[in-house]
Amino acid sequence: MRRNLQSRSHHAVVIGGSIAGLCAARVLSDHFDRVTIYERDELPDEPVNRSAIPQGLHVHLLMARGAQELESVFPGLLADMVDAGVPVIENRPESIHFSAAGHVLGTGQQMLGEFTAYVPSRGHLEWQIRNRVLSIPNVSVARQVVSQPRFDPATRSVTGVVLDDGETVAADLVVEASGRGSRLPVWLEEWGFGRPREDQIQVGVTYASQRVHIPEGLIAEKMVVCGAALDRPRGMGMLFHEDGIWIVTAFGVAKTEPPRDFAGICALAETLLPPHISAALRAGDPVGKMNFHRYPTRKWRRYDKMAELPSGIIPFGDAVASLNPTFGQGVTMAALQANNLRAVLDDGTDNLVARLAKATARTTLPVWLMNAVADIEEHGAQGPRPWWYGPLFGLFKQFVGAAETDPVLAEWFLRRTSLLDSLWVVPPPRLVGRAIRNNVRLWRAERQRMHTGGSAAAHSAVVPAAERTEPTLSTPAE
The missing domain is CATH 3.50.50.60 (FAD/NAD(P)-binding domain)
Structure with missing residues (x-):
């Protein structure tokens, strides 16, 4: 009844x-x-x-959606938050350093559409x-x-x-x-x-966060995100909040522990972030004590x-x-x-x-x-793994790899990770074509470098993503 x-x-x-x-x-x-x-x-x-x-003491971002x-x-x-000094992140390349699946998106790229997020604590x-x-x-x-x-x-x-x-x-x-x-x-x-029914995935996330005062003018970015990867189970986030203080969070996935002190966070930053950001962090002064938080399992009832x-x-x-x-x-x-x-x-x-x-x-x-696909395929989480997770994540990595040097593809990706656009919509043929052409170009440039014995520096300038030894057009085996 x-x-x-x-x-x-x-x-x-x-x-x-x-x-x-x-x-x-x-x-x-x-x-x-x-x-x-x-x-x-x-x-x-x-x-x-x-x-x-307890999670409120760590990095928080109000994404565009x-x-x-x-x-x-x-x-x-939103207007009241801006009046109170909450930073705004727009789609300018100097505002964001964003790394996903080992690829940096947004840096040096002027994206076209509106992409506005807010950074209140x-x-x-x-x-x-x-x-x-x-x-x-x-x-x-x-x-x-x-x-x-x-x-x-x-x-x-x-x-x-x-x-x-x-x-x-x-x-x-x-x-x-x-x-x-x-x-x-x-x-x-x-x-x-x-x-x-309760769907669960054992993510094994542990946070370590520190409030830091960084001297003005050292960092143009307002959002710094470097996600974890299967071969690198630690990541970092840095956000500049309304009180003029940065919150810096290091995290580990799949039960990997993050650093336990500020010196450890700075050392991790030097392995993950651009030199000007890691140097600015080292120049900063910690404010208060570090905070820790564990998040073992995500659940959907x-x-x-x-x-x-x-x-x-x-x-x-x-x-x-x-x-x-x-x-x-x-x-x-x-x-x-x-x-x-x-x-x-x-x-x-x-x-x-x-x-x-x-x-x-x-x-x-x-x-x-x-x-779930990212957690299990990239972060080593434990949970149900349908057969299609592996191929789907392989295609995802290929697309993101191409997006690293293509602002149109980067915008398509960032709009979906920000939930602005439907996650059910697959890339249209014209974007698939862009990704294929981009990856073929990068593969050919790498093969040419290997054939001519070009320098490592030249290689890194042409191929900014992870090492490529074959075209990234085929789906990797699951």
């Missing part, structure tokens, strides 16, 4: 006051007379990271969003713990929540946004619905696959899917889900829970698959 809500219902409860929970509350405020957010952590009235968000989605939920947010972004949500007249926040939802077996629906002091609060809809540690699967099993779900409760944010944080997509996915919630509510509340689960799965699936 499913309960139909009225066109505007009385009370909605949100469990969790993180960015996902705040986004949900903003959308719900247009459809409910009253929205209450329950959060156990103290919510600061200044732009600082909360103790309940996430910026668009959040602006649609919170009009004026996690604490600042959450503070901006929280101020907007709590200024809505029908939204309030209570610093209390929700013990469990209140379930009515007769109607097979959730009718409210029970707080840790025993108080029961009635609600027409409960949003479970407590994060990846959500107990909703346990509750569903207790209520007789069974647990959702497949509520969309369940035969039946109770009405009156919806999972949200990381309670549904938590992705490898090295890809920087968490806030973007929360904003996408908020717009999914808005769309299903605008279409009516009949069968709301199942419709939202399906909508969330549609936006999650391509991102999950893209990350």
